[in-house]
Amino acid sequence: MDFLHRHRRLIPYLLLAPGLAWLAVFFLVPTYYLANTSLQTGSLDVGYALTWAWENYSDAISTYHEQFVRSILYAGIATVAALLVSYPLAYFVAFRGGRWKGLLLLLIIAPFFVTYLIRTLAWQTILSDDGYVVDVLQTVGVLGDGDRLLATSTAVVAGITYNFLPFMALPLYVSLEQIDGRLIEAAEDLYSSKVQAFLRVTLPLSLPGVFAGTLLTFIPAAGDFINAELLGTPRQSMIGNVIQSKFLVLTDYGQAAALSFVLMAAILVLIVVYTRALGTERMGV
């Protein structure tokens, strides 16, 4: 105790130590190895060596910019779609769930009890050419007679949206649930309509949830490859597919690591821009 009294300024650092150690072991060290690998060249037969191969980066961008753009685009659309679906869902659970709240929340995360791969494969059945979804869409004329859903961009985006939906819904629920109902009552007492009360009180107060949810959805979605692989064609392949193939199939570890870094950097830049735009400081995030 004496030591701590004399070195009071150390206390915050000591308290931070477990977290920092965690970051170091599970983030900094792997990142270092990834960075190192990204500058290596070689092959299985001759071995891999650090050759400061910066061309891994330039090649990565020039050869695969199409897949990068597609990944960001698909992840972006899926994030917006997940938000549009999740918001009413979370709103309903938070404000109208009553005693069913627990059960409804469980239902939202229920898909997680099934393996990711199997969940995605189920969409092969849902969107099947002879399935109900395609049937209905063809009847109402959204799809032409010969058109299909499976193995299209729509299928890939739908799969991503579905798979990451709980990551959006749960933070939204948490932020909506915390809203003090009296604030909304107060707004209505002051003659605001339901819509105004929602737009001026509920929505702004739920923004931290929107912020957290979009990040939790967008980041993993941008690196996803399962949905493109199972629900898309080669023309829907995302950057995750390329990285996967470079690491495992082609054992081109250098370029695979470089691609991973570029993806990480791209996401980081987008997040910084997004954070600035949303002004999260005010929301205490």
Next chain:
Amino acid sequence: MTRPLTRRELLERATLGGAVLTIPGFLAACGGGGIEGSGTTTAATAGGAKTLADKLVMSNWTLYIDIDEKTKTYPTLEQFTEQTGVDVQYIEDVNDNDEWFGKNQAALSKKQSVGRDITVLTDWMAGRMVRLGYAQKLDKSVIPNASNLVDTLASPSFDPNREYTLPWQSGLTGIGFDPEKTGEITSVSQLLDDPKLKGRVTFLTEMPSTMNLMMQLDGAETTKVDKTDFEKSIARLQKAVDSGQIRQFTGNDYSGMLAKGDIWAAIAWSGDMVQLKLDKPSLQFVIPDEGGDIWTDNMLIPTGGDVFTASTFMNFVYDPTVAAQIEAYVNYICPVEGAKEEIAKIDQSLASNPLIFPDAATLDKVKVFDAAAADDPELKAMFQKVIGA
């Protein structure tokens, strides 16, 4: 091969919910008996110990050995234990050659044990293991039954004298199709060019399987691959992708799509088709007129495995009676001479199934794809580009 499931019960599940296929890192989580290896390697004595270890650790693909569904035990392995006193820890953790290698490469490259006495890998990956010195020589002195190996598989290019590997199962790659929708199919060119099949066709992500058929269609030699020939066939494949003729490249998830009718024709594996036909007898499997593909999954002893014990086990499964027992469950192509006669005693219909015991005419039409080409980085990169990765 990306070909884990396809035993009957899984396929039934597949038609309901979608087939299980392998995506590196994911199937590991849902493979039925996927007990992850404890890593307890049996005495890693690489040089000539002639005593049996207490335990044999074997890695194999899912649904690749007979299992008693009621007791969840493996009859073949229990018989081996009875005979030799060696316990077998059987682990179904090979879902994909590349994934398996990716997981074990770090240890292998440092000459460390991967905790397995036997691992089963497809030709080109077995070839890579031999080439890189990651596989140990078999102790042929305790495998007299190796003489039962069928002639066609006796000397592959990657292991001409079978010093390091012995086949576990083989399979054919050909065309699976639904004749009610497509009419008769005899050539891969129909899959590539017939406008009626546009968007209704899948090819395999497994390069040797797909390219063996594509190159033979162009009349090229595939047991020794020439780069220009390969490029020519790649261009033709790319054209079919760009035009939307080829819908997808798949692992064995084509089987669910074929059963449901989303696709009408696919480059397919014989073992899958045996199972598919049980549910939908109208489906057909043919070896294309221009030529088909035969591949083999091979047993080998990775660094650190107990050679004597592993070799003893290989001898055991090369006994035609044992081989027949395994084959009656697995339904791929048995590499053991004499198993056909033995299997007839179990089930005559299996012995006369041309997909399990192909006739000479069929075997004449199939080729083993050049294992070196199958693991050539440049050729692989070309193929990966076509399949979108």
